[in-house]
Amino acid sequence: MRDDRTERQPMQEAFALLGHEIRLNILGALLNDWVAAYTEPIPYAELMASAEVEDSGKFNYHLGKLRGVYVQQVDGGYVPTAAATALYRAVIAHKPRQESNRTRLDVDSECPCCTASLVGTYQRGFLSVDCKSCDRWIGFSYPFPKNGFINRTDDEAISAAHKRCKHHLELARSGQCPFCAATTTIEVQEDAITEDDEPAVVVECDSCSFIVGSRILFFLLLDSQVISMLSYVGIDVKQYEWELPESTACLISQDPLRIRVEIEAEGDEVTLVVDESLDVCSVDASC
Numbered sequence: 001m002r003d004d005r006t007e008r009q010p011m012q013e014a015f016a017l018l019g020h021e022i023r024l025n026i027l028g029a030l031l032n033d034w035v036a037a038y039t040e041p042i043p044y045a046e047l048m049a050s051a052e053v054e055d056s057g058k059f060n061y062h063l064g065k066l067r068g069v070y071v072q073q074v075d076g077g078y079v080p081t082a083a084a085t086a087l088y089r090a091v092i093a094h095k096p097r098q099e100s101n102r103t104r105l106d107v108d109s110e111c112p113c114c115t116a117s118l119v120g121t122y123q124r125g126f127l128s129v130d131c132k133s134c135d136r137w138i139g140f141s142y143p144f145p146k147n148g149f150i151n152r153t154d155d156e157a158i159s160a161a162h163k164r165c166k167h168h169l170e171l172a173r174s175g176q177c178p179f180c181a182a183t184t185t186i187e188v189q190e191d192a193i194t195e196d197d198e199p200a201v202v203v204e205c206d207s208c209s210f211i212v213g214s215r216i217l218f219f220l221l222l223d224s225q226v227i228s229m230l231s232y233v234g235i236d237v238k239q240y241e242w243e244l245p246e247s248t249a250c251l252i253s254q255d256p257l258r259i260r261v262e263i264e265a266e267g268d269e270v271t272l273v274v275d276e277s278l279d280v281c282s283v284d285a286s287c
């Protein structure tokens with residue numbers, strides 16, 4: 001079990017360091033000219049001028065507080081650390097002080113269980129697509145930064161969130177947290193494999209708070225073997241996961257764990273077998 005207090009303390013210290021206007025001016029100046037590994041260091045005097053501080057003692061004090069955590073001294077001056085750029089991007093992406101004006105979204109898609117029109121919502125940073133006519137479909141819900149709505153229609157935003165989720169699922173399944181790069185743990189919920197209203201697989205980050213659950217097929221939509229076999233029988237793999245032809249999953253062996261997923265498409269049937277890591281053991285198509 002994680003010790004929450006020891007985990008929280010460094011976090012509190014890191015956030016507390018930002019609680020001063022001069023420090024934020026210093027970071028702002030450093031992040032303005034950031035070009036990844038090619039970032040040119042800003043010399044001391046130039047950084048002090050950009051931060052609009054005239055007293056060098058005061059400037060030194062605040063720069064000293066940021067050093068190590070958010071600012072690194074290198075030959076020729078100062079550069080922001082990876083923590084500074086990550087935090088900056090998180091703030092830009094989520095625009096914490098700005099309300100989202102799109103809470104209800106138009107979805108051009110139908111419920112896979114009852115064919116009713118689906119309803120899109122955006123609340124607490126989650127973009128969700130649900131069926132209001134039945135409770136047989138699990139729905140779709142994934143974190144989506146507010147930035148994702150800029151220059152996108154409702155449909156485009158939903159499509160972007162779906163694509164984002166698909167890529168994150170692929171990364172998480174491969175053993176890497178899409179947010180912090182730490183290792184992940186895959187948990188197959190054996191009781192839920194055959195159900196449509198519960199996630200059959202849950203993947204959790206071993207370090208940060210990332211957790212995601214889904215049907216098995218959603219985790220496999222970027223697997224090259226799965227893509228080529230589904231395309232071979234004429235299935236468009238780019239459509240929403242819930243718009244794919246009906247699929248069924250069943251446990252075929254417990255030790256070693258093997259799950260079979262069957263997808264039917266107009267006379268053809270694709271059969272996949274995956275193991276406990278969701279690695280594809282075999283893919284077949286029959287006509």
Ligand SMILES: [Zn+2]
Nearest residue numbers: 111114131134
């Ligand atoms: Zn429905």
Ligand SMILES: [Zn+2]
Nearest residue numbers: 177180205208
């Ligand atoms: Zn993580």
